[in-house]
Every structure is written in structure tokens, then in C-alpha cells.
Amino acid sequence: MPKRVPAKKKSRFILPPPAPIPERTCWIESDAYDRAAYAKLREDSPSLREIEESGGALVPRFDSLLLDLFCAVFKHNVVFFPEEMVLPSAALNRVLLAGLHQGDLAQLLREATVLDEGKAGLATVLLGEGALSLLKAEKPLTRRDLLDLWNLQKQEETVQEKISEANNAKDIAKELADQGDSSRSDLSKETKALLEQAANKLASEARAEETRLRQQAKQLRDDLARVQQEAETRFRGEALKVARNLDEAAQEAESWSRALGGGDSKSAPGRQIELGKHLAGNEKLKKLAQMVGRMKDHALALRRKIFERTNEEMFEVGMGSEVSRLLPHELLTLNHPVLRKDFARRFVDNELLLYSLRGIEEKGKGPVVVCLDGSSSMMGDKEIWAKALTLTLLEIARRQRRMFRVLCFSSAETPLQTFDLNPRERYGVDMGTVMKLAEYFPGGGTDFEMPLNAALDCLRQARFKRGDIVFITDGECQVSPEWANNFRADKEAMGFSLFSILIDVGSNSLGPLKEFSDKITTVSRLTSDGVKDLFVKL
Structure with missing residues (x-):
């Protein structure tokens, strides 16, 4: 009698969840080196992190946009992912990138940035600022459009969560079904059926959420299609400004870094980004940088000429x-x-x-404290000249290994601003603080006593002993006789010198400065010739 074959067990149907949605948020292919280079720039550049934080508060995937912008100008070969491989919430990024890559604009930018981390990072910051300004102005996207992007990102997260839950439930139900009734006697058929029903319910919910996601994504694509041309045109305009200013800003950043003892002949990319960001489109800082270069060259040439003849x-x-x-x-x-x-x-x-x-050059010298007038009358060429003189003195102090502090003052009601410009090891210049000084201008009236009292307190500190004070002003301010007597007594007891520079554009009186200065230099023309004695004697 033939052996009876057992009947095959009828398997229950378990609804499969939808396919996983894409995980990519970037449109441009990048390798490990590209991402590592960008991560290092982000770590070294506060401006890049600030833009990422500000943009991320307005739209989702703004951090991915910045990485895409970096890859677009840095990589030798730029390859875009197809639409189905990128999350729908990053669709706005694709519109902006399309504006960047239309016509010859991308090639114009890339001529200066391909495989150059510093310039590519600077371009990313400037392009990111351009995108951020468009979003803040709600052009061309309205606040409702931005809200739709956030809702779409939330829906993507919901779908991913539902698919994960449905897959887990499906795996459990399938495992129990494959084991059979005999191996798991503690679970009844009814319990297994309930598990399968739960798995099917989760799969249905995941499919419903995925359908809702597709509908929202289609609506977003339709909305973006209506404003795509305007968005591309506006961002292309921002990118064109970057292309015009980028090379000049990068060159000025590099030359300024070298001029102020920034280190090697090529500065670090993070520093180059920060300097370039401040210099791009800022005519005041460009003029200051040019004047610093000319004045520094004159001062150092003068010192070499004089000290070569000095008896040693x-x-x-x-x-x-x-x-x-x-x-x-x-x-x-x-x-x-x-x-x-x-x-x-x-x-x-x-x-x-x-x-x-x-000789004179190798004689021990103490720190330098500069009191810099920031009153309203200094605005314009006088401010730029005074700051150029200050930064030239900084370079002389750096070469002499002397600490250098600037006290920026105006009226008695305005708090003093203190800038330590070379606090680093081996008296290296802090470029971030230099930029803050270059951009700071309080305005207001003029008060001499407060900054000079602060300079005295500074020289009483151990690390600032045996220092000198340089006082730069264009104004006249009366000081009390009692204060002047006390200041002269302190100056004699502490043994420091005070050099005053009076920017004599009008008819200012030397009287107040004579009360406390060892030497007064009057400058009527804003050139370096008028202060050449200071370059030598400091």
C-alpha cells in the first residue's frame, strides 16, 4: 500500500508593506573625501555653521543643500542622482541647483573653485547666504510653501516609521507560520491569526501613508513647477554676484592673512573662508586691507634701512x-x-x-596698548587710516614678540571694547578678532580719561608690564588737572612711554594731549610718512 503523503498546509496571506522610500537628501554624488573635506570646513568655519543653522530653521534639508553646493563647485565631475533616488522634501534644493548649473555660470564659478577647498568653501558660504536671503524674503516661495516642505518631511518620517513597523510585524508573523502549530503549542491558532491580522493592518497603514506621501510630493512638484523659473533666475543672480566677487575676495583674504602674520604662504581653508566672507563686497574692508599692505611695507622697509646702520x-x-x-x-x-x-x-x-x-632691535620690549578713537568724527577715511596704522603696529609687535591690545573708545557713556589681537602661541595673530576690530565703530563723543585709565590697569597686569601706549585720536577732550597729575605720576612710576597721534584735519588743540604724552605726532595727510618716527621708536 503506497505511503500517504501529508497534505500541504495552507499558508495564510500576509500583506507585504510598501517598498522603502529613498534615504538620500543630497542630489549630487559625493565620495568619502568630498564629505570629509566639507566636514573639516564646517568645523573650522563658524560662518558656515551659522548659515546652516539659520537655513535649517526655515526649510528642511538646508544642510544637504550646502553640501550639494560645495560638491557642485569643488568636484571635478558633477553627477546628479535621478529624482526617484532622493527624498521629495529635498525638491527645492534641486530647483536651486538647476539655477546654478544653467548656462556658463557654473563653469565660471568652477574655474576658481574646482579641487580648491578654501575657495570652494568660500563659494559655498556666499551661495548659502544668497539662498538664505531669498528664503527670508519669501521670494519666490511663500511661507505656506515652506510649511508644505516641513509637512512633507514629517510625512516622510511617518512613512519610514510605518514601513519599519510593518516589516517587523511581517517577519514575526511569517516566522510563526513557518514553525507550525506543533512547535509552538503555547500559541493558539487564534493568537497567530490575530498576529497576522495585526501585520496586515500595519502594512495597510504603511501603504496608506505612502500613498499620502506620493500625493503631497506631487502637489509640491506642481507648486515648485509654477515658481521654478523665478526661483532659478533669482538664485542665478545671487550666484553671479558670488562669481564676480569670489576670486578677488579669496586673493585679498590670502594676502591679508600673510600681511598680518597669518602663518604659511597659504592660509588654512577655514580661515580663508572667514576672511573672504568679510571681504566679499565690503569696500571699506578692501580699502583697509590695501592700506595695511602699503603701510606695512613702508614701515618694515624703513625699519630695515635704519636698523641695518645701527651699531651692534x-x-x-x-x-x-x-x-x-x-x-x-x-x-x-x-x-x-x-x-x-x-x-x-x-x-x-x-x-x-x-x-x-x-642692538636696538633685539632689546627687550614690553607689550603695546593702542587706544583707538572711535568717535563719530573719525568716520570715513580717518577711521580706515587709524585702523591701518593699528594693524601695521600689530605686525611690528608680532615680529618683536610683543603682546598687542587695542582699546576702542568714544564717549564716556559708551563701554570700552577690548581686542587682544595676538594672544596665540608665538604671538600669532587672531584673524577673527582682527575682523571684529576692523568692523567695529561705536560713534559718539570723545573721552580721554576712561581709555587711558583702562590702559594703566592693563600695564599693571604681570603679562603687560614694561609696555607702551599709543593714543590715536582726531579730537579734543579736556582732562581734569587732578587726573593729569595722577596719570603723570603713575607713568613715571611704571616707566612706560605714551605716543600720541593726532589726526589734524582741522584746527585741533594739542593742549590736552600735552598733559599726558611723551611725544605727539600731528598727521595732516593720511599717509604713512607722517608716522614714520613711531614705526622706528616703538
Whole structure:
């Protein structure tokens, strides 16, 4: 008798959940290097983080837009993902990117930015600011359109959550069905049926939410299609401004960084972004940068010319690599075939024996405190000239390894602003603080006593002892006789010098400055010739 084959168990139907929705929020392909380069720029650039935070409060996926903008100007080959591979809530980003890539504009931008992290980062910041300004102005998108984007992102999150729940329920129900009734006697058929019903319900809910998402995405595409041309045109206009200013701003940022002792011949990309952002389209800062360059070159050339003629004395033997001060027996090793190699090694390691010279330039000097007038009468060319002089003195102080502090003052009612410009190791210049000083202008009246009292308090600190004060003003302010007597007594006791620079555009009186100054220089023409004595004596 043939063996009876058991009947195949009838399987219950479990409704499959919808397919997962895309996870990408960026439209442009990027590799690990691109993302790492952008992450480093974001870490080093407060401006980039600030734009990302501001944009992220207005529309979803703004952080992805910034990464797309960076890749669009940085990558050698730009490849876009198809629409079905990107979340619908990033559709606005695609419209803006299309405006950037129309015509020759992208090529014009990319000529300066491809594979250059600093310039690409600066372009990203400027383009991000342009996009942010359009969103804040609600052009061309209205507040309702922006709200629709947020609702769409929320719907995407709901769909992803529902699909995940439905898949988990489906896996559990299928596992129980495959095990059969005998292996899980603790679960009745009714319980298994309830689990399958729950899985089917979750799958149905996921499908319903996914359908709702498709409807919202279609509505958004229709809305964007109506404003697409206007949005692309407006953003293309912002990008055109960036293209016009980018190269000049990047070059000025690099030259300013070098002029103020920013470090290597090529500054860090993060610093380049911050400097370039401030300089782009800012005529005042551009003019200041140009004046600093001219004044610094004049000051350093003057100091070299004078100190080369200064009598110096040899006072000890040290180590270094300056050939002009080598001991005679070190020069003899250059003619020896074996010792010549050792000479080369010690030259690289700064271990050659040489005379140490003592002269005016190598004499120990203390910090420099500059009191800078920020009253309303300084507005315009006088403000720019005074700040250029201040930054030139900063470069001299940096080379002499002297601390440098600026006290910006105006009326007695306006609080003093303190700027420590070289607080870093080896007296490196803090470019962020330099930018704050360059842009700060309080306006108002003039008060001499408050900044000079603050300068005295500064020189009483241990790290500012043996310093000097430079007082730059264009105004006249009476000081009380009692204050003047006390200030002169403190100056004599502490042993510092006070150099005053009076910008004499009108008929100002020297009387108040004579009350407390060691030397007063009157400047009638805003050039560096009038203050050349200060460049030498400071």
C-alpha cells in the first residue's frame, strides 16, 4: 500500500508593506573625501555653521543643500542622482541647483573653485547666504510653501516609521507560520491569526501613508513647477554676484592673512573662508586691507634701512643658521670635503655657531596698548587710516614678540571694547578678532580719561608690564588737572612711554594731549610718512 503523503498546509496571506522610500537628501554624488573635506570646513568655519543653522530653521534639508553646493563647485565631475533616488522634501534644493548649473555660470564659478577647498568653501558660504536671503524674503516661495516642505518631511518620517513597523510585524508573523502549530503549542491558532491580522493592518497603514506621501510630493512638484523659473533666475543672480566677487575676495583674504602674520604662504581653508566672507563686497574692508599692505611695507622697509646702520655689539656665542654672523672656524668647514656635509646638516637644524648681536632691535620690549578713537568724527577715511596704522603696529609687535591690545573708545557713556589681537602661541595673530576690530565703530563723543585709565590697569597686569601706549585720536577732550597729575605720576612710576597721534584735519588743540604724552605726532595727510618716527621708536 503506497505511503500517504501529508497534505500541504495552507499558508495564510500576509500583506507585504510598501517598498522603502529613498534615504538620500543630497542630489549630487559625493565620495568619502568630498564629505570629509566639507566636514573639516564646517568645523573650522563658524560662518558656515551659522548659515546652516539659520537655513535649517526655515526649510528642511538646508544642510544637504550646502553640501550639494560645495560638491557642485569643488568636484571635478558633477553627477546628479535621478529624482526617484532622493527624498521629495529635498525638491527645492534641486530647483536651486538647476539655477546654478544653467548656462556658463557654473563653469565660471568652477574655474576658481574646482579641487580648491578654501575657495570652494568660500563659494559655498556666499551661495548659502544668497539662498538664505531669498528664503527670508519669501521670494519666490511663500511661507505656506515652506510649511508644505516641513509637512512633507514629517510625512516622510511617518512613512519610514510605518514601513519599519510593518516589516517587523511581517517577519514575526511569517516566522510563526513557518514553525507550525506543533512547535509552538503555547500559541493558539487564534493568537497567530490575530498576529497576522495585526501585520496586515500595519502594512495597510504603511501603504496608506505612502500613498499620502506620493500625493503631497506631487502637489509640491506642481507648486515648485509654477515658481521654478523665478526661483532659478533669482538664485542665478545671487550666484553671479558670488562669481564676480569670489576670486578677488579669496586673493585679498590670502594676502591679508600673510600681511598680518597669518602663518604659511597659504592660509588654512577655514580661515580663508572667514576672511573672504568679510571681504566679499565690503569696500571699506578692501580699502583697509590695501592700506595695511602699503603701510606695512613702508614701515618694515624703513625699519630695515635704519636698523641695518645701527651699531651692534657681539655679546655672546649662540646657535642658528644666519650665515652673516658665523664664527670664522665654521666658515672653514665649507672648504673641507667631509665637514661640508656636517655643515649642511647643522645649517638645516639651526646648530651652527654664530655671534649674537645686541642692538636696538633685539632689546627687550614690553607689550603695546593702542587706544583707538572711535568717535563719530573719525568716520570715513580717518577711521580706515587709524585702523591701518593699528594693524601695521600689530605686525611690528608680532615680529618683536610683543603682546598687542587695542582699546576702542568714544564717549564716556559708551563701554570700552577690548581686542587682544595676538594672544596665540608665538604671538600669532587672531584673524577673527582682527575682523571684529576692523568692523567695529561705536560713534559718539570723545573721552580721554576712561581709555587711558583702562590702559594703566592693563600695564599693571604681570603679562603687560614694561609696555607702551599709543593714543590715536582726531579730537579734543579736556582732562581734569587732578587726573593729569595722577596719570603723570603713575607713568613715571611704571616707566612706560605714551605716543600720541593726532589726526589734524582741522584746527585741533594739542593742549590736552600735552598733559599726558611723551611725544605727539600731528598727521595732516593720511599717509604713512607722517608716522614714520613711531614705526622706528616703538
